[in-house]
Amino acid sequence: MALNGDEEDFKWEPPTEAEMKVIQARRERQDKISKLMGDYLLKGYKMLGEACEVCGTILLQDKQQKNYCVSCQELDSDIDKDNPALNAQAALSQVRERQLAAQSPAPSQAPELNDSPSSSQENMSVPQPRPEHCEGAAAGGRTPLPPPAVPPPSTPASTAALAPARPSVTPQSSAQRLVLQEAEEAVLTKLRWATNQLQSSASLEASIQLCSLINSCANSLRSLKELTQ
Amino acid sequence: MKKDKMPPLGHLHMEHVLQAVGVLEAVILRSFGPEGGQVLFTRDTGQVLLSRSGTRILTALHLEHPFARMVVECVWKHSSATGDGSKTFILLLASLLRLIHAAASKGSNVSHSYSSTKAAEAATARHLADKLLAFGLKELDELIATGVVPYGGCISWEDFTVEAQTSSLTNNLCVQKLLRSFFHTRCGYTHCDFSSHLTCELLSHWNFKNQLPSFSLQLVSDYFPALHTPVSGFPVRSSRLIEGQVIHRDFATPPLKTDHQPVKAVVLTGSLQPTLLSTGDVLELGYRGRMKEERSILHFSSWMESSLQGVIAKLQTLGVCVLLSAVKQSAAVLALATQAEMCLVECVSEDELSLFSQLSGTTPIWDCSMIESEHVATLAFCRPIQLGAHRYVHVAFQDSEDRITIKPCSLIICAPGEGQIEQYACALQDAIRMLLRTWEPMLAAATTTSKSTLQSHKGASLHTDSLTEQTPYRSIAIQPIQKPGCVLSAGGLFELLLHYALLQHGHSCSVSPDLNIDASVSQLLANALLSVPQKIYSHKNTISPIQVEGPLGDGKLSLHCCREGDKLSKVSELDLGLESVSCKYQLLLAVLQCVASLLKVDAVLPTHTDQEQIKCHENKGIKMLL
Numbered sequence: 001m002a003l004n005g006d007e008e009d010f011k012w013e014p015p016t017e018a019e020m021k022v023i024q025a026r027r028e029r030q031d032k033i034s035k036l037m038g039d040y041l042l043k044g045y046k047m048l049g050e051a052c053e054v055c056g057t058i059l060l061q062d063k064q065q066k067n068y069c070v071s072c073q074e075l076d077s078d079i080d081k082d083n084p085a086l087n088a089q090a091a092l093s094q095v096r097e098r099q100l101a102a103q104s105p106a107p108s109q110a111p112e113l114n115d116s117p118s119s120s121q122e123n124m125s126v127p128q129p130r131p132e133h134c135e136g137a138a139a140g141g142r143t144p145l146p147p148p149a150v151p152p153p154s155t156p157a158s159t160a161a162l163a164p165a166r167p168s169v170t171p172q173s174s175a176q177r178l179v180l181q182e183a184e185e186a187v188l189t190k191l192r193w194a195t196n197q198l199q200s201s202a203s204l205e206a207s208i209q210l211c212s213l214i215n216s217c218a219n220s221l222r223s224l225k226e227l228t229q
Numbered sequence: 230m231k232k233d234k235m236p237p238l239g240h241l242h243m244e245h246v247l248q249a250v251g252v253l254e255a256v257i258l259r260s261f262g263p264e265g266g267q268v269l270f271t272r273d274t275g276q277v278l279l280s281r282s283g284t285r286i287l288t289a290l291h292l293e294h295p296f297a298r299m300v301v302e303c304v305w306k307h308s309s310a311t312g313d314g315s316k317t318f319i320l321l322l323a324s325l326l327r328l329i330h331a332a333a334s335k336g337s338n339v340s341h342s343y344s345s346t347k348a349a350e351a352a353t354a355r356h357l358a359d360k361l362l363a364f365g366l367k368e369l370d371e372l373i374a375t376g377v378v379p380y381g382g383c384i385s386w387e388d389f390t391v392e393a394q395t396s397s398l399t400n401n402l403c404v405q406k407l408l409r410s411f412f413h414t415r416c417g418y419t420h421c422d423f424s425s426h427l428t429c430e431l432l433s434h435w436n437f438k439n440q441l442p443s444f445s446l447q448l449v450s451d452y453f454p455a456l457h458t459p460v461s462g463f464p465v466r467s468s469r470l471i472e473g474q475v476i477h478r479d480f481a482t483p484p485l486k487t488d489h490q491p492v493k494a495v496v497l498t499g500s501l502q503p504t505l506l507s508t509g510d511v512l513e514l515g516y517r518g519r520m521k522e523e524r525s526i527l528h529f530s531s532w533m534e535s536s537l538q539g540v541i542a543k544l545q546t547l548g549v550c551v552l553l554s555a556v557k558q559s560a561a562v563l564a565l566a567t568q569a570e571m572c573l574v575e576c577v578s579e580d581e582l583s584l585f586s587q588l589s590g591t592t593p594i595w596d597c598s599m600i601e602s603e604h605v606a607t608l609a610f611c612r613p614i615q616l617g618a619h620r621y622v623h624v625a626f627q628d629s630e631d632r633i634t635i636k637p638c639s640l641i642i643c644a645p646g647e648g649q650i651e652q653y654a655c656a657l658q659d660a661i662r663m664l665l666r667t668w669e670p671m672l673a674a675a676t677t678t679s680k681s682t683l684q685s686h687k688g689a690s691l692h693t694d695s696l697t698e699q700t701p702y703r704s705i706a707i708q709p710i711q712k713p714g715c716v717l718s719a720g721g722l723f724e725l726l727l728h729y730a731l732l733q734h735g736h737s738c739s740v741s742p743d744l745n746i747d748a749s750v751s752q753l754l755a756n757a758l759l760s761v762p763q764k765i766y767s768h769k770n771t772i773s774p775i776q777v778e779g780p781l782g783d784g785k786l787s788l789h790c791c792r793e794g795d796k797l798s799k800v801s802e803l804d805l806g807l808e809s810v811s812c813k814y815q816l817l818l819a820v821l822q823c824v825a826s827l828l829k830v831d832a833v834l835p836t837h838t839d840q841e842q843i844k845c846h847e848n849k850g851i852k853m854l855l
Binding site (some may be wrong): 030031033034036037038039041042044045046048049050056057058127164 | 244245247248249251252254255256258268291292293294295299334596833835
């Protein structure tokens with residue numbers, strides 16, 4: 001019987017504080033939905049036997065035979081607040097998460113690079129997709145705000161990083177070193193510029209974009225440094 | 230055409246049930262409690278109905294959701310049995326389901342026999358519900374007897390005339406007080422005193438001296454539609470009792486001119502004029518034997534009339550001057566009756582006729598040619614009565630010692646509007662049902678699992694046999710479990726006391742390992758019960774938890790209410806009204822059964838029968854042929 005059960009399979013742990021908040025928010029939302037639906041029922045709406053496909057709430061039907069879902073059409077969606085494209089707060093929190101995530105695997109990547117040059121390609125390609133995943137930054141990247149050269153410096157930097165990746169075993173030629181140095185300088189200037197802009201910036205969107213720019217500059221610098229090593 | 234996806238086994242089931250019950254809870258919550266509001270219903274015809282009755286509100290909703298409909302049906306059935314408690318039913322149901330859901334998601338393991346966590350959850354929930362029901366049927370009445378009943382008191386049935394005095398010193402538990410709190414929650418504060426007084430008067434007239442109180446209550450409850458006459462357009466205070474019975478039809482022939490006593494009446498269930506011919510029959514008129522006269526239809530009809538005259542003459546010899554007919558009589562009968570100075574009332578309803586037969590001690594007759602003296606009832610009078618816009622027939626029965634020793638009376642309920650009349654009439658009927666439940670010796674509704682209840686009702690025997698099966702630490706109660714007429718102070722006290730009793734039971738159960746499940750079950754039920762007092766007192770901002778003093782022998786109750794911001798002021802004998810313990814117990818059992826049946830559902834199969842779909846299928850068929 002599940003009740004008496006085998007506890008070695010699954011140990012129930014009390015929910016953490018974050019989970020409790022989520023549970024509490026969900027319960028409040030359910031209460032709100034129930035109250036709204038109750039009001040509609042008292043107004044003469046019919047409670048159908050079907051549920052909404054999007055959110056799973058029971059559907060109501062008014063006198064004109066029109067179906068109505070209380071949570072989709074009246075309450076704000078539960079998940080909208082987590083969507084960075086619609087919510088600036090979510091975008092900022094996602095940027096922070098990415099930065100945290102970027103810092104932790106970076107030290108683990110460095111020994112990997114030294115170990116296997118063949119896998120360096122995959123490791124090189126890892127920094128590149130990250131800025132695009134951050135939608136807020138991507139949205140910011142599309143606007144003609146802070147220098148439109150934001151994506152290009154990172155991509156040439158990474159492509160420049162990719163290109164010399166293959167012959168990394170062989171001693172690098174001076175021409176390549178020059179290119180790398182130039183790239184480093186360009187990235188550093190951009191980094192400096194972005195930092196200045198960030199200090200004086202008042203808009204949230206701009207700050208987000210600047211942070212992402214700084215992030216990508218830092219990544220490019222790191223990969224450049226690893227190349228020159 | 231949208232296709233409905235059948236949800237996989239166990240998936241979304243609990244959420245749907247919870248949501249449906251949560252919506253019903255939100256609907257009735259605003260009307261709950263003594264300070265709850267009323268709901269105004271308007272029909273498309275323009276008729277308006279005001280109600281605070283939970284059953285009325287729930288049955289008026291348009292619900293197509295299967296779980297919601299199931300719940301409303303359970304509520305309706307419970308309400309027609311006990312007359313009260315439909316809103317409390319929904320509240321308890323909702324909180325129980327939530328707690329079961331929480332317990333199931335906590336304790337379910339992804340064991341190998343179930344395909345998903347949801348299915349395991351559903352199975353756990355079902356198991357919990359079954360255990361709760363078994364617990365409720367077996368042990369709940371004992372807990373109530375030991376933990377709740379000592380804090381209440383017993384009403385004696387003869388206390389109709391004891392007026393509830395307003396001074397706080399005397400706290401007589403009487404029927405009127407119980408009724409007053411009932412009408413307060415149902416109809417509002419204005420007329421609760423008056424209504425309870427009126428009901429007590431009615432019941433005192435119908436009190437059979439040598440029978441159990443439940444007998445007269447059952448009679449009044451069964452015949453209530455025939456016993457009350459609604460009259461609209463008058464204030465509520467003009468409601469009154471009148472002696473005898475009011476038949477809700479008018480005279481078809483002119484009423485009796487002479488008011489001589491006694492008036493004899495006969496109840497007819499068939500037509501006086503025998504129907505020899507029905508549609509499709511062929512009447513053959515012709516020569517018969519050696520008769521040379523012509524026969525025509527006139528002869529036939531005059532022969533019919535003469536036979537009818539014979540019947541009427543027979544009735545006259547028996548002295549009958551009132552005919553109460555269940556069917557419509559023909560014009561010939563009407564004419565002959567008028568001629569013979571008999572008054573005829575047609576199309577009387579069946580329950581009125583049965584009440585009449587019961588009160589007069591006669592049986593109705595089908596074929597008047599076989600009438601005898603046992604079919605003839607003796608009345609004190611039979612005259613028309615004008616009530617509001619209608620004229621009815623008022624009959625009074627003659628006292629006779631060999632028959633029943635009561636003075637029957639009817640109730641005239643007045644109210645300004647149609648909606649209010651319905652509200653008051655329903656409230657009165659439910660009040661009588663509630664009283665019946667309070668005094669009725671509890672039926673063995675607890676089926677075969679509970680030997681203890683059966684034994685206690687068969688006599689005053691000790692239920693030691695059933696107890697020896699269970700753990701020995703439980704004490705043996707000497708008295709029967711539920712005393713008839715047991716009441717308790719209203720306002721959530723029953724739930725609070727039972728909550729503590731259950732917690733104690735749970736603690737004592739957790740000592741012995743094999744009763745571990747019992748402990749969790751009683752804990753669950755205890756927590757669910759708290760929701761009712763919470764909802765009652767969430768309206769009142771100033772009064773927070775009640776502290777209850779120990780049991781008092783004479784039924785007095787003193788409660789301490791802590792007021793926020795004040796010092797602990799002792800408000801002794803707070804007049805919260807009374808409520809019946811057995812009704813509450815029935816309510817709990819009904820809720821547990823509803824929970825068990827809701828959670829037993831595995832899958833919901835939608836079956837569509839609307840015309841659009843049929844047409845669609847037909848079109849498809851035609852396309853295929855082409």
